[in-house]
Amino acid sequence: IAGITQAPTSQILAAGRRMTLRCTQDMRHNAMYWYRQDLGLGLRLIHYSNTAGTTGKGEVPDGYSVSRANTDDFPLTLASAVPSQTSVYFCASSASQEVNTEAFFGQGTRLTVV
Amino acid sequence: GQNIDQPTEMTATEGAIVQINCTYQTSGFNGLFWYQQHAGEAPTFLSYNVLDGLEEKGRFSSFLSRSKGYSYLLLKELQMKDSASYLCAVNNDYKLSFGAGTTVTVRA
Numbered sequence: 001i002a003g004i005t006q007a008p009t010s011q012i013l014a015a016g017r018r019m020t021l022r023c024t025q026d027m028r029h030n031a032m033y034w035y036r037q038d039l040g041l042g043l044r045l046i047h048y049s050n051t052a053g054t055t056g057k058g059e060v061p062d063g064y065s066v067s068r069a070n071t072d073d074f075p076l077t078l079a080s081a082v083p084s085q086t087s088v089y090f091c092a093s094s095a096s097q098e099v100n101t102e103a104f105f106g107q108g109t110r111l112t113v114v
Numbered sequence: 115g116q117n118i119d120q121p122t123e124m125t126a127t128e129g130a131i132v133q134i135n136c137t138y139q140t141s142g143f144n145g146l147f148w149y150q151q152h153a154g155e156a157p158t159f160l161s162y163n164v165l166d167g168l169e170e171k172g173r174f175s176s177f178l179s180r181s182k183g184y185s186y187l188l189l190k191e192l193q194m195k196d197s198a199s200y201l202c203a204v205n206n207d208y209k210l211s212f213g214a215g216t217t218v219t220v221r222a
Contacts (some may be wrong), residue, residue: 042201042214043157050208058209088150090156092210102147104158109150 003027004092006106013081013113021076021109023091031094032074033058033103034066036087044092049074050096081113118213125219126192134216136160144205148176148187151199151215160190160211161187192220198214 004025008088013019025032029052030075035058045058049068063085065077074093090104092103117139126132138146143165149157162171163178163185173190189196197220202213 040214043203045209045211048209056209059211071179094210098158102162103158105158107156 001072003100004091004093004106006089006109007020008109009107010110011112012103013078013111015082015113016080019033019078019081019111021078021089021091022074023074023106024072025074025091025094025104026072026087027093027104029093029104030096031092031101033069034064034074034076034091035090035092036060036085037090037108046089050080066112081111083113085111086113087111116186118202118204118211120187120213120216123215123219125221128192128194129222130192131150132189132192134189134200134202134218136180136185136187136217138183138204140183140204142207145183145207145212146173146178147203147210148185148217149201149203149212151160151201153198158203167204168206181208189200189218194220194222196220 007022033048034046037043046059047066049055052071088108090108091106094101094103120136148160151157161176168177175192178185199215199217201215
């Protein structure tokens with residue numbers, strides 16, 4: 001089934017540990033995004049990529065890094081996790097970053113940092 | 115930057131109509147989206163507006179006024195399955211920014 005896949009589904013992580021959240025899409029979409037969703041704050045953009053080989057910072061990029069080596073994959077890395085990074089993380093993709101292209105979301109990764 | 119505001123919660127009766135308002139202030143505007151998100155699930159696309167006016171898709175309609183920085187999502191003939199969070203999102207300088215969402219509860 002075509003779509004966007006995230007892994008893991010959930011994770012409990014000790015503070016200070018390094019963690020990579022995986023995101024893969026098979027729709028050949030150019031644009032990919034990482035959001036975190038916290039109660040009362042909605043979805044906030046962490047990092048984005050408009051095309052393979054390029055990335056940009058979103059609203060809340062500190063403590064996170066991304067790479068876009070190819071069209072399909074867009075991993076998000078927490079170099080040294082802190083409790084404030086406890087959240088639900090959504091990866092999304094769209095055909096392009098321009099107008100009139102809806103974003104498709106993965107099922108999310110629930111991360112708890114203790 | 116951007117500022118996207120929508121009400122936190124709304125409650126309505128099955129079969130009724132509910133209108134969810136969204137106001138925004140952005141440095142660059144390239145379209146407005148509405149998404150639906152059921153609890154514990156991913157957001158799914160509902161509608162898109164880039165020009166002023168009303169877009170109708172079945173029981174759901176969305177309106178945009180760019181000069182007023184205003185949109186609304188209209189849900190007609192409410193069903194229990196419409197209980198969800200509704201997210202207003204603005205394509206701002208080619209990045210999609212979301213409001214905090216409006217939780218709609220449909221009562222029997």
